[in-house]
Amino acid sequence: MAKCPRDGADLKTESHHDIEIDVCGTCKGGWYDFGELAALEATAARDAATLAGIIEYSKREDVLSCPTCDHTMVAFDYRGNSLELDACPDEHGFWLDAGESERVRELIKQRTIDLQRSASAEQKWKRSREAGFNEGVVSRIRNLFRRR
Numbered sequence: 706m707a708k709c710p711r712d713g714a715d716l717k718t719e720s721h722h723d724i725e726i727d728v729c730g731t732c733k734g735g736w737y738d739f740g741e742l743a744a745l746e747a748t749a750a751r752d753a754a755t756l757a758g759i760i761e762y763s764k765r766e767d768v769l770s771c772p773t774c775d776h777t778m779v780a781f782d783y784r785g786n787s788l789e790l791d792a793c794p795d796e797h798g799f800w801l802d803a804g805e806s807e808r809v810r811e812l813i814k815q816r817t818i819d820l821q822r823s824a825s826a827e828q829k830w831k832r833s834r835e836a837g838f839n840e841g842v843v844s845r846i847r848n849l850f851r852r853r
Contacts, residue, residue, distance in 0.1 A: 707736065709734060709772070710770050710778070711732045711769065712732050715730075716736055719735075722806075724737070726741060727772070732802070735800070737800075737801060741799075745806055745809055745810065749809075749811075749813040749814045749817075750817055755816050755817045755820060758784065760784055761779075761782075761783075761792065762785045763781060763782045764780070764781045767791050769791050771795070771797050771798070772798075773798065778792055779791070779792050783812065784816070788809070790805065
């Protein structure tokens, strides 16, 4: 039976968001096998584009050991945010401390909103360019740069 990398307690299989993970009954952290972090993200994403991009930023040596192979894990900033997760360097999985799975889901939801806002702004800009700029707008912009 796998042991918790934080406190050595036995990990027990539980279902969270319809994903089978190994959870520590003491510290409430969870071991997500390699593909299960992506499955967790998908529970909060509206489309696949939200999940594109690098997950591990600012990798550094960790103090935790992988529950699968016992190698020292790597700590990293999740998607460049101020959320430190732990990963097995041999790609066995990820350790998320108590509450971090919900933080991952919040960050993915916010990423979805940000990407939609960016796409919307880009579409508006494109429509404006295709329609041409009205003389009033151009004149107002010129007037901003004239010396008074």
